[in-house]
Amino acid sequence: xxxxxxxxGELLLxxxxxxxxxxxxxxxxxxxxPPMAENAGPRLFPYLIGGLLVGxxxxxxxxVLRGRSAPPEEGExxxxxxxxxxxxxxxxxxxxxxxxxxxxxxxxxxxxxxLFSGVAIVLGARTWxxxxxxxxxxxxxxxxxxxxxLGAYLPGGPLQGLVHGLA
Amino acid sequence: MxxxxxxxxxxxxxxxxxxxxxxxxxxxxxxxVGVLPxxxxxMTVALLLPITxxxxxxxxxxxxxxxxxxxxxxxxxxxxxxxTPGESASVVTALEGNKMAKAGRGAQALATAALGSFVAGTxxxxxxxxxxxxxxxxxTSLTSADYFALTALAFCTVAAxxxxxxxxxxxxxxxxxxxxxxxxxxxxxxxxxxxxxxELNRGIPVVIAAVGLFAxxxxxxxxxxLRHGPVNVIPVSRTWxxxxxxxxxxxxxxxxxxxxxxPIGAVxxxxxxxxxxxxxxxxxxxxxxxxxxxxxxxxxxxxGPEAANNAAAAGVLVPLLTLxxxxxxxxxxxxxAFTSYGIQPGPLLFDTKPELVWALIASLYLGNVLLLxxxxxxxxxxxxxxxxxxxxxxxxxxLCASLGAFASSQSVAGLLVLVVIxxxxxxxxxxxxxxxxAVLGLILGPVAEENLRKALQxxxxxxxxxxxxxxxxxxxxxxxxxxxxxxxLRRRTRSD
Numbered sequence: 001x002x003x004x005x006x007x008x009g010e011l012l013l014x015x016x017x018x019x020x021x022x023x024x025x026x027x028x029x030x031x032x033x034p035p036m037a038e039n040a041g042p043r044l045f046p047y048l049i050g051g052l053l054v055g056x057x058x059x060x061x062x063x064v065l066r067g068r069s070a071p072p073e074e075g076e077x078x079x080x081x082x083x084x085x086x087x088x089x090x091x092x093x094x095x096x097x098x099x100x101x102x103x104x105x106x107x108x109x110x111x112x113x114x115l116f117s118g119v120a121i122v123l124g125a126r127t128w129x130x131x132x133x134x135x136x137x138x139x140x141x142x143x144x145x146x147x148x149x150l151g152a153y154l155p156g157g158p159l160q161g162l163v164h165g166l167a
Numbered sequence: 168m169x170x171x172x173x174x175x176x177x178x179x180x181x182x183x184x185x186x187x188x189x190x191x192x193x194x195x196x197x198x199x200v201g202v203l204p205x206x207x208x209x210m211t212v213a214l215l216l217p218i219t220x221x222x223x224x225x226x227x228x229x230x231x232x233x234x235x236x237x238x239x240x241x242x243x244x245x246x247x248x249x250x251t252p253g254e255s256a257s258v259v260t261a262l263e264g265n266k267m268a269k270a271g272r273g274a275q276a277l278a279t280a281a282l283g284s285f286v287a288g289t290x291x292x293x294x295x296x297x298x299x300x301x302x303x304x305x306x307t308s309l310t311s312a313d314y315f316a317l318t319a320l321a322f323c324t325v326a327a328x329x330x331x332x333x334x335x336x337x338x339x340x341x342x343x344x345x346x347x348x349x350x351x352x353x354x355x356x357x358x359x360x361x362x363x364x365x366e367l368n369r370g371i372p373v374v375i376a377a378v379g380l381f382a383x384x385x386x387x388x389x390x391x392x393l394r395h396g397p398v399n400v401i402p403v404s405r406t407w408x409x410x411x412x413x414x415x416x417x418x419x420x421x422x423x424x425x426x427x428x429x430p431i432g433a434v435x436x437x438x439x440x441x442x443x444x445x446x447x448x449x450x451x452x453x454x455x456x457x458x459x460x461x462x463x464x465x466x467x468x469x470x471g472p473e474a475a476n477n478a479a480a481a482g483v484l485v486p487l488l489t490l491x492x493x494x495x496x497x498x499x500x501x502x503x504a505f506t507s508y509g510i511q512p513g514p515l516l517f518d519t520k521p522e523l524v525w526a527l528i529a530s531l532y533l534g535n536v537l538l539l540x541x542x543x544x545x546x547x548x549x550x551x552x553x554x555x556x557x558x559x560x561x562x563x564x565x566l567c568a569s570l571g572a573f574a575s576s577q578s579v580a581g582l583l584v585l586v587v588i589x590x591x592x593x594x595x596x597x598x599x600x601x602x603x604x605a606v607l608g609l610i611l612g613p614v615a616e617e618n619l620r621k622a623l624q625x626x627x628x629x630x631x632x633x634x635x636x637x638x639x640x641x642x643x644x645x646x647x648x649x650x651x652x653x654x655x656l657r658r659r660t661r662s663d
Contacts, residue, residue: 040623070332070599082392100582116562123558150221
């Protein structure tokens with residue numbers, strides 16, 4: 001590590017990798033081995049991968065501590081000089097998890113419309129009518145295409161009742 | 168029946184009105200999604216895959232071929248026309264294409280990319296139809312040990328060749344291999360690493376992992392450092408087609424790109440990225456007195472890499488169809504697609520399901536033609552897509568991710584797994600870990616394990632059996648080279 005520089009957040013990711021490896025090595029002995037499969041059984045590959053995880057974590061940890069990092073991924077919409085906006089990261093994860101949990105009670109179309117508007121607002125959209133209209137059109141439109149056009153299963157929530165009422 | 172008859176039968180099936188419609192929809196959707204900024208070919212294929220689940224297998228394959236080539240082509244439009252120089256260096260086309268667009272030659276850049284993709288895609292598909300059956304016949308003689316050696320080679324090349332840091336490639340691969348362990352062990356039926364969650368016993372579905380790592384991970388990553396302000400799309404003139412002077416400069420790079428792309432795509436060597444870089448370097452070297460145009464908008468620098476990219480896309484199908492081995496992230500998602508259509512790629516595929524394979528190959532030819540017909544006139548529409556304000560674009564991408572994941576997993580738990588994998592994908596991008604090795608590890612890990620254990624069971628635990636055949640010796644030697652050659656080269660350039 002260079003003097004005065006903060007330890008990289010990558011260290012957390014490396015620790016996670018090491019933890020995953022340790023967990024793999026620790027739980028592998030509890031995998032049941034049927035008597036027929038003693039030779040090259042279900043524990044062999046997990047041991048190899050657990051070892052690989054721990055080994056890579058150690059080597060990578062040493063690299064990170066010596067301050068050698070890789071450039072973050074580039075992309076068309078990515079500002080390379082920008083700082084990581086952790087608030088946006090957290091909000092997006094929470095929004096998506098909330099969307100997943102809401103599908104069963106309120107139906108996919110409404111849950112999807114909420115996800116779309118939430119993401120748009122977090123990323124800086126402020127034209128309220130446009131957000132509302134595009135969220136509803138996209139969510140209900142895609143739902144209708146998938147359910148009626150392609151015969152997929154997507155819970156409709158209140159919309160399902162509405163459609164059945166009309167039919 | 169010879170291959171040609173089978174191919175003609177394939178054409179007859181692909182050319183029926185219904186299948187033609189599906190091919191058209193596939194190309195249209197593939198290009199549409201592929202054009203969207205931030206969406207690469209692997210993500211396009213993963214996002215659109217669930218749609219194909221809802222139609223019969225033959226139609227699904229045909230639609231899928233369209234999506235595959237459409238997604239490839241859509242990406243190049245994005246990198247040529249989005250005004251963010253330097254940032255899309257991972258897409259070689261952008262190096263010269265973007266400069267051409269800025270100099271008012273965007274239409275020509277798009278045209279040479281479209282025509283080059285067509286030429287390379289067609290020649291690539293032709294080569295695929297020629298070599299597929301011989302390779303499949305040869306592959307029936309491969310043993311489990313040989314297969315294990317092949318997967319080992321694929322792991323080493325993918326991890327070592329992608330991204331700036333090989334060690335981070337290995338880390339990503341290890342994460343994927345771990346995800347592949349989760350679920351019921353195929354050979355003995357034991358539950359592994361499911362942490363008592365019933366949902367996990369079925370394993371992590373490849374679609375969920377791919378959509379999570381690519382679509383959700385990418386959206387969160389872009390959100391974390393979004394480029395604010397207006398979207399800068401380079402305007403394109405309305406004249407389409409390629410002037411004679413440009414055609415003269417383009418056709419040789421197209422052919423060279425094709426013959427660089429196809430073989431490298433066909434062997435496990437790190438996928439399409441490597442071929443585009445090689446083609447770019449070749450064109451730059453061969454340019455002679457035009458060499459100083461490179462970096463300022465040389466059309467050869469668009470024509471070659473675009474052709475190489477598409478030829479590699481056809482080349483990747485050789486090991487995928489004949490050996491059942493994916494060598495790129497996109498191919499890994501395709502393998503998942505085939506399995507879900509009830510098709511098991513591998514040496515026996517050409518014997519057991521000839522009508523489906525040849526319909527697929529025929530639709531690859533058709534997809535290429537449709538792509539050309541669609542893209543030259545519709546380029547104006549694609550340009551408009553690039554202007555979608557980013558908050559709405561990423562809202563839409565996440566909505567489609569949820570749709571695809573839910574439609575394929577039918578459960579809320581699937582979506583929660585998707586968020587966790589998405590968060591992981593974000594963290595990996597943030598610290599420069601390549602994503603593709605994780606997807607390949609997830610899908611190839613179980614293949615490697617099965618063959619390793621079968622080989623060891625036959626030899627009664629003698630590890631020497633893994634190196635018993637000449638083929639496996641060659642594969643392991645290449646694997647070692649793939650790891651150590653870059654290290655040696657790097658050390659040498661550093662000491663210079």
